[in-house]
Each structure stands twice: as C-alpha cells, then as structure tokens.
Amino acid sequence: MNAVIPEPRTTAPATGHAPGPRTAGPWRVHAAHPGLAGVAAMVHALLEPHLGSRLLPLGAEQHQPEASALTLALVDEIPAASDTPGTIGVPPDGAARPVDESYRLTVEADGILCRAATPVGVFRAATTALQLLATSGGRLPRQELADAPRHAWRGLLLDPARGYLTPDEVRQVIDLAALYKLNVLHLHLTDNEGWRLELPGTPQLTAPAPDGTPRAFYTTDDYRLLQAYAAQRFVTVVPEIDLPGHCATLREALPGLPDAPAPAWLAGRFPYVAPLDLTDPATQEAVAAILAEVCRLTDGPFVHVGGDEAVGATEESFAHSIRELRALVRESGKRPIGWQESSRAGVDPDDILQFWVDVPMMDLPDTADEIAARPELVAAGTTLEFVQALKSFFAPTDQDLTRILDGGGRVLLSPQSHLYLDRAYAPEVVPAGRQADAARLGFPTYRPLGVEHTAAWDPMSYGIPEDRVAGVEATVFAESVESLDDVTTLLLPRLASVAAAAWTGRAPDWTGHRARLAHHGRLWEQRGLAYLPSTEIPWAAAPES
Structure with missing residues (x-):
C-alpha cells in the first residue's frame, strides 16, 4: 500500500x-x-x-x-x-x-x-x-x-486573535494545509483577546496598550503577502471580524460605544462583554468603516462576520446587527459568511452559515455527580448552575440547522464534536513523556478524546442534502496555545483525518487510515512540525533510502 x-x-x-x-x-x-x-x-x-x-x-x-x-x-x-x-x-x-x-x-x-x-x-x-x-x-x-475531491470547500480555521502566530508561522500552516489538499485558511482575526489586522483607517485597533506595550498584529503588507503566498498554493484566505459579540478589543480601541439591549433575565447573573448595538449611529459608522477596509484589503470573495455567542443581546438587537453586517459586506463587493447563530436573522439562498454546535454535541452533564466524574470540568471549576445556564443559552442552536435549510442557505460543516481540534487528547492515548503538554493543551471543558474519534466523523451523518453542503472546515481555537508547536500538536495527527473526510466525503476506514498515518510522523518531522504521537498509531521508523 x-x-x-x-x-x-x-x-x-x-x-x-x-x-x-x-x-x-x-x-x-x-x-x-x-x-x-x-x-x-x-x-x-x-x-x-x-x-x-x-x-x-x-x-x-x-x-x-x-x-x-x-x-x-x-x-x-x-x-x-x-x-x-x-x-x-x-x-x-x-x-x-x-x-x-x-x-x-x-x-x-x-x-x-x-x-x-x-x-x-x-x-x-x-x-x-x-x-x-x-x-x-x-x-x-x-x-x-x-x-478527485468530493467537497469544494476544505478549510482550516486558525485563531491568531487569542494565540498570535507570526507571518512565517502562518506560512508553515498554509504549507501543511496544502499538503493535505485543504484549500481555505479561515483567519479568526478578532476576539475579546486581540485584534490582529492593521486597518490604517482605524489605527486605534492595533495601537500600543495603555501601558505602552506593543500589540502583535499583521500589517497590511503582511496580510497582502500572506494572501499571495496562500494563493500560490491554491489556498484562499477568509478573514473573520467577529461581531457583534466577542468585541472587547474593539470596545477598548473605540471607548464609549453603547451596549446592545440585554435580555432582562441576564442582568447581574454572569459576567460578559456586552455586544455592540448597531442601531447606534456611531457604532454603525465605525463598524461600516472597519468592514469596508477589511473587504478592500481582502483578495478573496468571502469575509466572515462572526455572529456567534452574542451573550447579552436581545433577539431583536442581534438580528438587526447580523442583517447590518451582511449588508455592509455585500456593499463592499464581498460575500458574507457567519456562524450558525446568524441564521436567526433570516436566511437567503445566497447565505453560507457555519454549523458548529448544538446542545447534544456539547456533551454537558445533567447532575452534580456527573460533573464530579469529569476531571476536566472539575479542574475548570464548573458548577451545575453554570452548566444549566449554558444549556439555556445554547438551546436555540438545536434549531439553527433547520433554519438554515428552510431558508435555502448552505451549510459549512464544522461540528464541535469532531472538527474542533482544540480538544485535549485522551490521557490513555498520550505517550510517556508527553503528559504535561497534552494536559496543558485544549479547551478546558471539552471531554478529552483520541485520534480515532476524529477519524470516525462522517460528513453525511447530518442528513443534509448534498447540494446544500458548502464544504467542511476544521478549527483550532487558541485559548490554550502559546506557540506554533502548540498549534501543530493540537492539529497533528488529527488534521489529516479531517482532510481525508473533506476530500473524499466520507470517514476514512480506520484500519487503513491508521496504517497510513503511521508514516506521516516522518513527514511532519522533516518539516519541523511538532505533533502528538498518539499510542493509537503504530508509528513507523524512518524509511531506508
């Protein structure tokens, strides 16, 4: 073979x-x-x-x-x-x-x-x-x-907003993606933790911190060159400006923007960064200028406007914001993409929504005893009240997929259950000497799982008509990462499994896939990429010349 x-x-x-x-x-x-x-x-x-x-x-x-x-x-x-x-x-x-x-x-x-x-x-x-x-x-x-491929869109999301990678490090990830026939790099450029794209029209977004500490970001030249580098390898860059929530850095740069109207039941219960209110003229003007500049700087046809986890916005405020964000991107000649929650603002056949979660796939416990049996939840200080609030907040996600399909939109498949690669590895598959790294990496409340779990993912398992599937995209959010080695350790070997499913349209046969993976550690080592040598894989020695 x-x-x-x-x-x-x-x-x-x-x-x-x-x-x-x-x-x-x-x-x-x-x-x-x-x-x-x-x-x-x-x-x-x-x-x-x-x-x-x-x-x-x-x-x-x-x-x-x-x-x-x-x-x-x-x-x-x-x-x-x-x-x-x-x-x-x-x-x-x-x-x-x-x-x-x-x-x-x-x-x-x-x-x-x-x-x-x-x-x-x-x-x-x-x-x-x-x-x-x-x-x-x-x-x-x-x-x-x-x-030949089955899916036209085969993507990977990187999160430099939380875990900044230098342009050279991003180029290494682009090369890795291209080697496994992925063709989209989705850059999550903004979040509460950072704003990583220079916009000359709004220099406050990347200005030094109040104490004078420089911020890490991509200059307009960096961004232009990254896009050109990716295009040479037949990879399209899709930037994400995550709004109206996840906006702490924007609020810091542009103080005084009013909060979106909040649901009465939420007041005082949990801390959160208030989403933006795009009915406010000053907010709308600032966001319009930002998105126009992002669209102008972007070579590809798509700009992602976020729309996820807008904690603290009423349904009406959220829907207005999403419609405004979409309109602003379209006015600049680009096609907007949003996370699945943006389906609640209405869906047209031209819309692409990224499906990432529903309550069952969140794998949340129902009782205090079930929390106690999950070490990752105990370590994160998870309480039953918090779990119940999460389930309540995310309850509408159970209908998002239906909303997308009923509205005639396309679904970009990124289910948290299998394609969120910021998930810790199960301790039983971590080799000796790597336990500390494995325990440090991964979103703290996700149940740790192995490589075989990712490889078992079937793009056809959601019952979505094939003509309504936009494509497949893995994500590696960076709450726990500090370096490129951390990012690639989370990605490898699991990214190869996602790439196989995205290209072929089906889950790879585990026996054969495992045998092929055994030879790829050598490939990653030759490229200087860190990876987790899971004990699920019979890693092959370096081949003789």
Missing part, C-alpha cells in the same frame, strides 16, 4: 516490468507546459524539507539527466474514476462552479508523472507525489493513482 492521505480513489499497478525510481534521488521538478512554471516553483519549495540536497535546483535537469523526474503536465481531460462523483459545495475562490481538481499520477521507471486538466489539479497531484517521496523508502512501487 501507499501512505497517501487522503487515500486516492483508485490505485492500480502501472504497466511494465522495470522497477520504480529510488526515493534517494537525485530528483528534479520539470514543468512540461510553460503555464506550469509557477506551480513547479511552489512544488520545488514544498519538496525541499523532504529531499534536501537530493533535490536539484529548478532548471538544472539538463546537467543531470540521470535524475528521477517529477513531471508536471497539463492534458485536455483526465478520465474520471468510475466511483468518482462530481464535486459538491461552494468554491472558495468565488467561481460559479467548482474548479476541476481531478488528477492522475503515474509512478514510472524514471520518475513520477502528474497529469491534470488544470494547474490546481496538477498541484494536487504533486502533493500526492510529495507524500509518496516523504513516506517511502528504497524504490517507489510502479503504480497509477487517480483522484
């Missing part, structure tokens, strides 16, 4: 009796079409951490004809595998229909041939070739792989 993730739809032995190429190299990247020069450069850069000195400089192939070739070729058409259905969902580049990402890869005696009808298809094939080279030793078996 090969260790490619997502598992290709078809794999067959290639014709001929000659042995396959040696992974030990040397290897060269060759673009067989002038239009693939940019793709070849990206593939070459992605290969460098894995091949090192075995990778020849671009254009050096004439000097070492004996080198194995990774050849990138455009063809008129790629015959679809017999079991390959059409791609569904919303293309993240804003196209009217999904772009053709299908490809065919052949391991030949003298190298690997990547063929597709589009540059993005060629790039997807090349990431498969990279995985073959990084996870294999000796000679590659002669074989032919054919593949």
Whole structure:
C-alpha cells in the first residue's frame, strides 16, 4: 500500500516490468507546459524539507539527466474514476462552479508523472507525489493513482486573535494545509483577546496598550503577502471580524460605544462583554468603516462576520446587527459568511452559515455527580448552575440547522464534536513523556478524546442534502496555545483525518487510515512540525533510502 492521505480513489499497478525510481534521488521538478512554471516553483519549495540536497535546483535537469523526474503536465481531460462523483459545495475562490481538481499520477521507471486538466489539479497531484517521496523508502512501487475531491470547500480555521502566530508561522500552516489538499485558511482575526489586522483607517485597533506595550498584529503588507503566498498554493484566505459579540478589543480601541439591549433575565447573573448595538449611529459608522477596509484589503470573495455567542443581546438587537453586517459586506463587493447563530436573522439562498454546535454535541452533564466524574470540568471549576445556564443559552442552536435549510442557505460543516481540534487528547492515548503538554493543551471543558474519534466523523451523518453542503472546515481555537508547536500538536495527527473526510466525503476506514498515518510522523518531522504521537498509531521508523 501507499501512505497517501487522503487515500486516492483508485490505485492500480502501472504497466511494465522495470522497477520504480529510488526515493534517494537525485530528483528534479520539470514543468512540461510553460503555464506550469509557477506551480513547479511552489512544488520545488514544498519538496525541499523532504529531499534536501537530493533535490536539484529548478532548471538544472539538463546537467543531470540521470535524475528521477517529477513531471508536471497539463492534458485536455483526465478520465474520471468510475466511483468518482462530481464535486459538491461552494468554491472558495468565488467561481460559479467548482474548479476541476481531478488528477492522475503515474509512478514510472524514471520518475513520477502528474497529469491534470488544470494547474490546481496538477498541484494536487504533486502533493500526492510529495507524500509518496516523504513516506517511502528504497524504490517507489510502479503504480497509477487517480483522484478527485468530493467537497469544494476544505478549510482550516486558525485563531491568531487569542494565540498570535507570526507571518512565517502562518506560512508553515498554509504549507501543511496544502499538503493535505485543504484549500481555505479561515483567519479568526478578532476576539475579546486581540485584534490582529492593521486597518490604517482605524489605527486605534492595533495601537500600543495603555501601558505602552506593543500589540502583535499583521500589517497590511503582511496580510497582502500572506494572501499571495496562500494563493500560490491554491489556498484562499477568509478573514473573520467577529461581531457583534466577542468585541472587547474593539470596545477598548473605540471607548464609549453603547451596549446592545440585554435580555432582562441576564442582568447581574454572569459576567460578559456586552455586544455592540448597531442601531447606534456611531457604532454603525465605525463598524461600516472597519468592514469596508477589511473587504478592500481582502483578495478573496468571502469575509466572515462572526455572529456567534452574542451573550447579552436581545433577539431583536442581534438580528438587526447580523442583517447590518451582511449588508455592509455585500456593499463592499464581498460575500458574507457567519456562524450558525446568524441564521436567526433570516436566511437567503445566497447565505453560507457555519454549523458548529448544538446542545447534544456539547456533551454537558445533567447532575452534580456527573460533573464530579469529569476531571476536566472539575479542574475548570464548573458548577451545575453554570452548566444549566449554558444549556439555556445554547438551546436555540438545536434549531439553527433547520433554519438554515428552510431558508435555502448552505451549510459549512464544522461540528464541535469532531472538527474542533482544540480538544485535549485522551490521557490513555498520550505517550510517556508527553503528559504535561497534552494536559496543558485544549479547551478546558471539552471531554478529552483520541485520534480515532476524529477519524470516525462522517460528513453525511447530518442528513443534509448534498447540494446544500458548502464544504467542511476544521478549527483550532487558541485559548490554550502559546506557540506554533502548540498549534501543530493540537492539529497533528488529527488534521489529516479531517482532510481525508473533506476530500473524499466520507470517514476514512480506520484500519487503513491508521496504517497510513503511521508514516506521516516522518513527514511532519522533516518539516519541523511538532505533533502528538498518539499510542493509537503504530508509528513507523524512518524509511531506508
């Protein structure tokens, strides 16, 4: 077997009796079409951490004809595998229909041939070739792989608002996402803990703190370059400005904005940051200026307006705010996305809502004894009163999915139960010597679970008509993280499982997926990425050259 993730739809032995190429190299990247020069450069850069000195400089192939070739070729058409259905969902580049990402890869005696009808298809094939080279030793078996995605939107949310990553660190995550055929980077840029995007029209948002401490943020140049870097790897950046709740940093920067009208039952019960009131002219003007500038700075077609957990706003105030946020984004020529709660402001067929929670998947206890049996809840100081308040506040989420579908909208699947990768690992799967890290990382009230739990997720399990699924997106919120190593430890190995489900449209077979994952620790190590070597996986030793 090969260790490619997502598992290709078809794999067959290639014709001929000659042995396959040696992974030990040397290897060269060759673009067989002038239009693939940019793709070849990206593939070459992605290969460098894995091949090192075995990778020849671009254009050096004439000097070492004996080198194995990774050849990138455009063809008129790629015959679809017999079991390959059409791609569904919303293309993240804003196209009217999904772009053709299908490809065919052949391991030949003298190298690997990547063929597709589009540059993005060629790039997807090349990431498969990279995985073959990084996870294999000796000679590659002669074989032919054919593949195409099921979902057009395959995303990952990063949370620099709470756990800032430098631009170089974000680029490392973009590379990781691209290697597993993800094509959206959702940046959660604002929250109560931080505002991470420079907006020259509102410099107060990223000004030093009152004590003079500089704040970490992405300059407009940083943001422009990150988007360009992602686009070269066929990844679309979607920025999120989370409103009308989660707005403490905005309130600090623009003091004096009035609170949204609050429900009478909430007064004095729990502390919260009051959501914004977009019926207030000064608030509306400030938010309009912010969103116009974010839209202007964003290359892609989508801007996420948040809409989640607006604790302390009446239903009427919340609905008004969501309608206003959507209108402001559309006025700037972008398409708004919101979390599922924004369905309560109404849903149109053009709307995309991100489904993340309902009360059952929150896995909350019903009694004090059940709290006592959950160490993570005890450690967080959870009380029965607080749990009951959570259930009451989140009760409307049980109908959000129905609201989206009844209104004709599209659903972006990000269920907390499986795709929130800021979940601690179950202690029983954590290897010796890693317990401290594992205990420190993860949202404190989520039940710790293993890699197999994530891999069991089935995108079809919600009964949503396929034409109403926008796509799939994993998240890694950063309440507990302090570094890129923390982020990738939460992501890996679980991100590979989500990527497999997003690409194929189904949960991977655990036995085969586990065996393939066993070879990917080596790939992550070569890229300098920290990961959690779960005892669920029989991790393979480094392959022999």
